Every structure is written in structure tokens, then in C-alpha cells.
Amino acid sequence: EPEVTQTPSHQVTQMGQEVILRCVPISNHLYFYWYRQILGQKVEFLVSFYNNEISEKSEIFDDQFSVERPDGSNFTLKIRSTKLEDSAMYFCASSSGTANQPQHFGDGTRLSIL
Amino acid sequence: QKEVEQNSGPLSVPEGAIASLNCTYSDRVSQSFFWYRQYSGKSPELIMSIYSNGDKEDGRFTAQLNKASQYVSLLIRDSQPSDSATYLCAASPYTGNQFYFGTGTSLTVIP
Numbered sequence: 001e002p003e004v005t006q007t008p009s010h011q012v013t014q015m016g017q018e019v020i021l022r023c024v025p026i027s028n029h030l031y032f033y034w035y036r037q038i039l040g041q042k043v044e045f046l047v048s049f050y051n052n053e054i055s056e057k058s059e060i061f062d063d064q065f066s067v068e069r070p071d072g073s074n075f076t077l078k079i080r081s082t083k084l085e086d087s088a089m090y091f092c093a094s095s096s097g098t099a100n101q102p103q104h105f106g107d108g109t110r111l112s113i114l
Numbered sequence: 115q116k117e118v119e120q121n122s123g124p125l126s127v128p129e130g131a132i133a134s135l136n137c138t139y140s141d142r143v144s145q146s147f148f149w150y151r152q153y154s155g156k157s158p159e160l161i162m163s164i165y166s167n168g169d170k171e172d173g174r175f176t177a178q179l180n181k182a183s184q185y186v187s188l189l190i191r192d193s194q195p196s197d198s199a200t201y202l203c204a205a206s207p208y209t210g211n212q213f214y215f216g217t218g219t220s221l222t223v224i225p
Contacts, residue, residue: 105159
């Protein structure tokens with residue numbers, strides 16, 4: 001069964017540094033998403049991406065964050081000037097359509113900011 | 115009111131029993147509903163989706179939707195220890211495509 005893959009599985013970074021989290025969505029999906037989950041808290045939406053542009057973003061997704069689809073398969077989340085509170089599990093998801101279609105999640109990247 | 119609310123539990127049921135998980139939602143997120151299972155430290159795994167009022171069955175799982183009461187539930191029949199996980203309710207809005215997740219209900223199935 002097709003799946004969303006994410007790398008790395010765990011990223012440890014010093015506060016203030018930049019990180020790039022990578023995702024390969026399911027190949028025939030058109031909509032891509034990033035969510036985060038702080039330990040013990042709920043899954044929170046960050047951003048959705050369609051047709052090479054951001055279609056929706058949450059209040060969390062400020063100027064510190066950016067997304068990119070650099071080629072036909074990868075979808076990346078860049079976090080600049082990382083802060084301690086950015087420590088969380090970051091999940092990439094993809095879907096074949098919009099709101100009525102299930103979103104399929106990758107295994108996540110655990111980001112630890114020191 | 116939060117978009118999606120769940121009782122965080124924990125919910126414990128004996129092996130073989132029916133586990134009932136509940137979720138309520140606000141007017142803002144009333145289009146489509148999804149149940150995900152999340153094992154500790156792992157990603158959400160889609161179990162079921164439901165879009166219209168009534169019941170939808172898939173194996174041991176039954177999702178129930180009542181739009182008048184803004185209520186969606188998941189029943190797990192013949193619960194197994196491997197069903198022990200956190201169950202996340204998610205809903206999508208009429209406009210936009212983000213999912214709103216509840217805080218999840220922790221289920222433990224006791225052998």
C-alpha cells in the first residue's frame with residue numbers, strides 16, 4: 001500500500017538553527033499538509049499545499065516557517081531560527097482531494113531543540 | 115467552543131468487549147469526519163471516514179454520525195489488546211481543507 005515517507009525520523013538541533021524536514025507524499029496525491037503534535041497535546045494543523053502554492057495556513061505557521069515542493073516528489077518544511085517550543089513531532093500528510101478525502105500521515109519527524 | 119472535543123479517558127475495557135469512543139463537534143466543522151488510531155510515539159493511522167448520518171461498518175469497527183446532535187462515535191467490537199491506543203477524532207470544515215483533531219481518547223484493552 002502506498003505510504004507517506006518522512007526523513008529524518010529524529011532531528012536534534014541547537015536553538016537558533018534552521019532545520020528542513022522532508023516528506024515524500026503518496027505519488028498520485030495532489031494535496032499536501034504539515035501538522036505538528038507537541039508531546040501530550042493534540043495534532044495541530046500548520047499548512048496545506050496544492051498546485052505549488054500554500055492553500056491554507058494556521059496562526060502557528062508564521063514567518064519562521066516555509067514550505068516548498070522542490071521537485072516532483074519531495075515536500076519540505078523549513079523552520080528558521082528554531083526555538084525551544086518548536087520541539088514536537090511533525091507529521092506530513094497527503095490526500096487525493098480536499099476536505100472530504102482522508103489524509104494519510106507519514107511516520108513523523110521528532111524535532112528536539114536544545 | 116472547540117471545533118472537536120473528545121473525552122480524554124482513559125477508557126479501559128476487557129478483551130472481547132465493545133469499546134465506545136465519542137466525539138462532539140462545532141458548527142464550523144460539519145462536513146466530513148474521520149477516526150484515526152495513534153499508538154504511542156507513532157503517526158495517526160486512518161481507521162474510518164464517515165460523511166452522512168447513520169452507521170458505517172468496517173470489520174470490527176462501526177462509525178456513527180448524528181449531525182443533528184453534532185456527535186460522532188466509534189464502536190470497536192470484540193476488542194483486542196492490540197486495539198490499545200489513542201483514538202483521534204478529526205473533522206473537516208465546509209471551507210478549507212485542514213483537519214481539526216480532538217485531543218484523543220486513550221483506550222486500554224485488558225487481556
